[in-house]
Amino acid sequence: MGSRSYRQFCSVSKALDLVGERWTLLIVRDLLAGAMGYSALLEGLPGLTTNLLAKRLKDLTAAGILEKRPAPTGETCKALYALTEAGVALGPIIGALASWGKEHGPAPEPTDSLNFRWVLILLGRHFVPDGPRWIVQLDCAAKSLQLRLGTPKFEGVEGTPMTPDLIISADPKAYYELLFESTAPESLLESGAVKLTPGTAGDPPLPIWKDFIRSFQLDQPAPTPST
Amino acid sequence: MGSRSYRQFCSVSKALDLVGERWTLLIVRDLLAGAMGYSALLEGLPGLTTNLLAKRLKDLTAAGILEKRPAPTGETCKALYALTEAGVALGPIIGALASWGKEHGPAPEPTDSLNFRWVLILLGRHFVPDGPRWIVQLDCAAKSLQLRLGTPKFEGVEGTPMTPDLIISADPKAYYELLFESTAPESLLESGAVKLTPGTAGDPPLPIWKDFIRSFQLDQPAPTPST
DNA sequence: CGGCATCCGTCATGATACTG
DNA sequence: CAGTATCATGACGGATGCCG
Numbered sequence: 285m286g287s288r289s290y291r292q293f294c295s296v297s298k299a300l301d302l303v304g305e306r307w308t309l310l311i312v313r314d315l316l317a318g319a320m321g322y323s324a325l326l327e328g329l330p331g332l333t334t335n336l337l338a339k340r341l342k343d344l345t346a347a348g349i350l351e352k353r354p355a356p357t358g359e360t361c362k363a364l365y366a367l368t369e370a371g372v373a374l375g376p377i378i379g380a381l382a383s384w385g386k387e388h389g390p391a392p393e394p395t396d397s398l399n400f401r402w403v404l405i406l407l408g409r410h411f412v413p414d415g416p417r418w419i420v421q422l423d424c425a426a427k428s429l430q431l432r433l434g435t436p437k438f439e440g441v442e443g444t445p446m447t448p449d450l451i452i453s454a455d456p457k458a459y460y461e462l463l464f465e466s467t468a469p470e471s472l473l474e475s476g477a478v479k480l481t482p483g484t485a486g487d488p489p490l491p492i493w494k495d496f497i498r499s500f501q502l503d504q505p506a507p508t509p510s511t
Numbered sequence: 512m513g514s515r516s517y518r519q520f521c522s523v524s525k526a527l528d529l530v531g532e533r534w535t536l537l538i539v540r541d542l543l544a545g546a547m548g549y550s551a552l553l554e555g556l557p558g559l560t561t562n563l564l565a566k567r568l569k570d571l572t573a574a575g576i577l578e579k580r581p582a583p584t585g586e587t588c589k590a591l592y593a594l595t596e597a598g599v600a601l602g603p604i605i606g607a608l609a610s611w612g613k614e615h616g617p618a619p620e621p622t623d624s625l626n627f628r629w630v631l632i633l634l635g636r637h638f639v640p641d642g643p644r645w646i647v648q649l650d651c652a653a654k655s656l657q658l659r660l661g662t663p664k665f666e667g668v669e670g671t672p673m674t675p676d677l678i679i680s681a682d683p684k685a686y687y688e689l690l691f692e693s694t695a696p697e698s699l700l701e702s703g704a705v706k707l708t709p710g711t712a713g714d715p716p717l718p719i720w721k722d723f724i725r726s727f728q729l730d731q732p733a734p735t736p737s738t
Numbered sequence: 739c740g741g742c743a744t745c746c747g748t749c750a751t752g753a754t755a756c757t758g
Numbered sequence: 759c760a761g762t763a764t765c766a767t768g769a770c771g772g773a774t775g776c777c778g
Contacts, residue, residue: 288751288768289617290558293625293687296540296605296632299612304533306770313523322741331517333771338742348615361740370615377611378523380604385526388575388597390516398520405523460520515749515770533751549760560752565761589759 302347303374307332311340312371313378315350317404318441321361328399341365349374379409398456400427404440406463407431410500411438418492419483423453433499450492451481462502469497529574530601534559536608538567539594539601542577544631545668548588555626568592576601606636625683627654631667633690634658637727638665645719646672646710650680660726677719678708689729696724 290297303309307329314320314328326337344350349371355364367374382405403422417434421444430448432439454462458477461467472478473493480489497503517524530536534556541547541555553564571577576598582591594601609632630649644661648671657675659666681689685704688694699705700720707716724730 290537291620291623292537292557292629293619293623293683294540294629295609295612295616296629297537297612298616298619299608300536302612302616304536306531309527309531310517310519310524313521323739326741330519331771333773334742335744335772336770341742363741373611373615377604377607380607381526382522384600384604385522385524385529388600389522389525389529392520392525393518396518396520402519402521402523456520553760558752560754561761562753562763563751566750587759 299377302349303377305340307336308340308344309374309378309381311337311344312349312367312374313405314399314401315365315367315371316375316378317401319353319364319366321355321359321364323361325365328401330397344371378405382406382409392460394457398460400424400429400442403429403459403463407440407500408438410502412499412501413437415499416492416495418449418495419447420492420496421448421451421483422459423451424456424459433495447484449483449485449487450489450496451483452478452493452496453481454478469502526604529576530604532567534563535567535571536601536605538564538571539576539598540605540632541626541628542592542594542598543602543605544628546580546591546593548582548586548591550588552592555628557624571598605632609633609636619687621684625687627651627656627669630656630686630690634667634727635665637729639726639728640664642726643719643722645676645722646674647719647723648672648675648678648710649686650678651683651686660722674711676710676712676714677716677723678710679705679720679723680708681705696729 289301292298303312310329310332311325314325320328322337322341325341326332326334329337341350341352345352345365347370348368350365350367352363352365355361400422403424413434413436415434417432420431420433422429422431427442428444430441430443454472454477458472462469462472462478469478473480480493482489483492516528519525530539537556537559538552541552547555549564549568552568553559553561556564568577568579572579572592574597575595577592577594579590579592582588627649630651640661640663642661644659647658647660649656649658654669655671657668657670657672681699681704685699689696689699689705696705700707707720709716710719
């Protein structure tokens with residue numbers, strides 16, 4: 285509800301009337317990588333309290349930005365919150381915020397929390413299709429991310445792939461440095477911050493790693509969107 | 512100050528740490544069209560109180576998003592607040608919000624306030640360069656906006672041009688309908704909501720009006736930015 | 739335990755008055 | 759004109775309780 289609307293004849297303020305409150309765009313950011321249950325959302329957003337999450341979910345549902353639907357059988361939760369078409373359309377806003385924050389935002393601190401979903405968003409913005417079709421598994425803090433490289437459309441979901449071609453493992457900070465280019469990819473390998481494990485087919489890991497770097501342009505500066 | 516930082520290892524949250532608070536992005540939006548004084552900002556943002564504006568300006572200055580500089584002689588105010596390079600770089604975020612709000616935001620209400628600066632932002636996002644080089648004056652509620660069409664770079668400032676080729680006058684609501692395509696441009700002319708006056712050179716107004724419509728693609732849907 | 743609702747303390751915000 | 763000071767209110771952070 286726009287109980288505290290700006291009441292301006294301007295679409296920027298109308299957008300902020302719906303998504304301008306605290307935590308709202310961060311909830312949308314996490315849902316951009318796929319539908320989530322209530323507890324998963326809460327766990328992924330440290331500092332957000334349960335009462336406020338309930339209110340945000342209710343308001344966002346009323347605004348038509350997300351919808352609550354029954355979870356498929358076998359899920360650990362009962363209901364999933366998923367973005368509607370209008371919610372997915374918030375992607376460019378999240379993307380523009382990510383670009384600006386990366387360039388002009390405050391530097392991250394070691395105590396900052398890191399969520400694997402946020403990695404997906406970053407990767408999706410850098411993806412270059414039509415490379416070799418590797419399946420890469422990212423491991424971080426007992427969680428896994430499954431990436432399908434080389435496909436026309438970027439695919440990445442949480443979980444372990446059946447037949448990975450390469451397994452990359454690192455701690456959150458190393459992933460952050462890799463994705464934010466504060467460190468060159470090669471030096472992360474040399475320092476041991478990032479470890480490579482051959483996949484099930486047993487291919488040598490280094491060429492696949494180079495394709496991974498190239499697929500997400502991790503050795504180049506991020507593109508700046510136009511106005 | 513990020514006194515209430517999200518503390519997440521994510522550039523989206525880092526951006527919101529600086530510009531996520533209430534009113535902040537609306538201040539930036541207004542400054543995107545040019546530097547403004549304190550009182551002009553306050554007047555253009557109904558509902559924002561003077562103490563909060565002072566705090567926002569202080570915080571944004573500390574964050575390096577805008578800078579306070581002495582006003583040029585002849586100005587009505589003493590100091591101007593101008594966006595820094597980092598502040599101008601927020602443009603794509605404002606643009607993405609404008610696109611989304613236009614498509615998915617709540618409908619405007621007749622009591623909403625309208626600021627001529629917001630028109631400039633909308634026009635800038637739709638501009639197609641290299642048409643005929645007309646100078647068009649927009650009149651609305653005792654204020655004037657000066658647009659230079661056809662130049663490679665879009666130019667628009669508040670004030671009255673010396674030699675307009677066409678003067679368009681309408682009330683705020685008609686401008687909004689024109690810019691937001693809820694009504695076709697032709698019908699706004701026919702209904703008398705928009706009035707055309709020949710400029711100093713005395714050219715017939717209708718062809719220049721059609722160039723104006725074409726220059727800002729006001730008869731076409733807005734382009735949707737990519738993720 | 740997942741999915742909230744309630745209660746309370748604190749802080750950000752809104753309204754008004756006042757000052758250099 | 760360009761803010762600062764003061765106070766009231768509502769939003770938010772934290773803990774806990776309820777209900778399937």
